[in-house]
Amino acid sequence: MGKIIAVVNQKxxxxxTTTCINLCCALHESGKRVLLCDTDPQGNSTSGMGxxxxxxxxxxxxxxxxxxxxxxxxxxxxxxxxxxxxxALSGAGVxxxxxxxxxxxxxxxxxxxxxxxxxxIIDCPPSLELLTLNALxxxxxxxxxVQCEYFALEGLSDLLTTLxxxxxxxxxxxxxxxxxxxxxxxxxxxSIQVAEEVKKYFKTKVFRTVVxxxxxxxxxxxxxxxxxxxxxxSRGSKSYIDLAAELMKN
Numbered sequence: 001m002g003k004i005i006a007v008v009n010q011k012x013x014x015x016x017t018t019t020c021i022n023l024c025c026a027l028h029e030s031g032k033r034v035l036l037c038d039t040d041p042q043g044n045s046t047s048g049m050g051x052x053x054x055x056x057x058x059x060x061x062x063x064x065x066x067x068x069x070x071x072x073x074x075x076x077x078x079x080x081x082x083x084x085x086x087x088a089l090s091g092a093g094v095x096x097x098x099x100x101x102x103x104x105x106x107x108x109x110x111x112x113x114x115x116x117x118x119x120x121i122i123d124c125p126p127s128l129e130l131l132t133l134n135a136l137x138x139x140x141x142x143x144x145x146v147q148c149e150y151f152a153l154e155g156l157s158d159l160l161t162t163l164x165x166x167x168x169x170x171x172x173x174x175x176x177x178x179x180x181x182x183x184x185x186x187x188x189x190x191s192i193q194v195a196e197e198v199k200k201y202f203k204t205k206v207f208r209t210v211v212x213x214x215x216x217x218x219x220x221x222x223x224x225x226x227x228x229x230x231x232x233x234s235r236g237s238k239s240y241i242d243l244a245a246e247l248m249k250n
Contacts, residue, residue: 002033002117004110005177006139010162011155012126014147015182018217018227020123021048021079022237023143025226026244028080032118035074038085039106039131041092045123046084049077050224053086061088063109064134065095070109079226081117089131096130103170106134119247128162136166141177145211146198148184148191153198176202177250180243182211209243212236 007016007023017040024036038045039060043053056075060083062068075082096102110120121143122135136142144159146152167174179202185191199206211217214236220227228237 002114002120003141004114004120004122004139005141005143006122006124006135007143007145008122008124008132008135008159009144009146009155010126010128010132010159011147011152014152014155015145015180015211015217016126017044017048017123018221019143019145019180019182019211019240019243020045020121021221021226022217022228022240023244023247024049024119024121025079025228026241027119027247029228029241030244030248032248033116034080035083035113035117035120036080037083037106037110037120037122037135039089039135040085040123040125041087041090041131042125043085043087043089044221046082046086047224048221048226049079049082051075051077051082051084053084056084056086059084059086059088060106061085061092064089064092064105070113074113079229093130096134102130103133103137107138110138128158133166133170136162136174137171139171139174141175143177143180145180145182146194147182148194150190150194152194156198156201176205177247178205178207180207180209180211183213184210185213207243207246209239209246211239211243214239 216234217236
């Protein structure tokens, strides 16, 4: 049975989507069966895996709202399988409000296909709303990217409060897979200080792998490829290859 990992942080711009795309690709290249589940209405994970998000159908919106079988929405790419998203999902949060078992729609959809994959990686929206709640209820573990900047620490406390509530009320089995330091710049005291604070608090839950600031990670999405494929030799790509190896040991 596969493991479902939600990549979550309610703060935007911390590298969630970059992490999802490149981690999935690195796991896929390691021979693992991987599904990237895009629950962000922006659909950046979808386009970053080389899929035209404007024309793809059905999408995760159809799975969550219209009851379409999850298998029918999955698109296979050279970098791993994807359950795609696009702007249609932007209204799902409102549509789910009155729905039965609204927090468990994604969990029910993934149960039937969980055994087909070694890893299902969920890219979450940068907010704690119903789509994110669905991801947290479906997940076995959380992977939390933390940007090495001051305000990132403030966001972490909010996320941990949410995690405690989810464990108590909705998903008692949910655990933290690990905290991933992203956009690290070893030349600045701030990056080093934030890394030290995160390690002091989370201890062994912090991944040894650290993702540096790297232009190739930013360039790759415009080419519809993970950076791991776009420029495998870049520092950013190597860090995600290392992260995949570290994750597979857990």
